[in-house]
Amino acid sequence: xxxxxxxxxxxxxxxxxxxxxxxxxxxxxxxxxxxxxxxxxxxxxxxxxxxxxxxxxxxxxxxxxxxxxxxxxxxxxxxxxxxxxxxxxxxxxxxxxxxxxxxxxxxxxxxxxxxxxxxxxxxxxxxxxxxxxxxxxxxxxxxxxxxxxxxxxxxxxxxxxxxxxxxxxxxxxxxxx
Numbered sequence: 001x002x003x004x005x006x007x008x009x010x011x012x013x014x015x016x017x018x019x020x021x022x023x024x025x026x027x028x029x030x031x032x033x034x035x036x037x038x039x040x041x042x043x044x045x046x047x048x049x050x051x052x053x054x055x056x057x058x059x060x061x062x063x064x065x066x067x068x069x070x071x072x073x074x075x076x077x078x079x080x081x082x083x084x085x086x087x088x089x090x091x092x093x094x095x096x097x098x099x100x101x102x103x104x105x106x107x108x109x110x111x112x113x114x115x116x117x118x119x120x121x122x123x124x125x126x127x128x129x130x131x132x133x134x135x136x137x138x139x140x141x142x143x144x145x146x147x148x149x150x151x152x153x154x155x156x157x158x159x160x161x162x163x164x165x166x167x168x169x170x171x172x173x174x175x176x177x
Contacts, residue, residue, distance in 0.1 A: 069099075096109045
């Protein structure tokens, strides 16, 4: 009889843990996860990175009104960009722009997607241009507008061509290179 009660009690406790849902993440949980993100040589720990990004996303889902949620969503985006998971990157950028359009992280996500993902990795100048133009149009006061405008100017150019243009701009401004 005592064993039956013990088994029943353990079963009820286990059921109760699952019924309560997943543990609510805290800022401290994210900071601990973030501490595991990089190896000693400062490279991203590719085994841990997807789990860390998922924790960030889980925090955002659990705390959508938290003032730091946009930041954590952007960091999840960064990790996916570095991991070359571009489909997930697009999904996270879209979520950030829809859920936190007034955050400082929204224009940064457009610049990141436009320059690194669309232009440099996927060679999709149309999508890159659209991302840069959206940054310029939707966030005219952003510190990233000048970068977006220059990025549009340099779309489709090789690094050598960009360097030549930059040197010519510098000479036209009366500077030296």
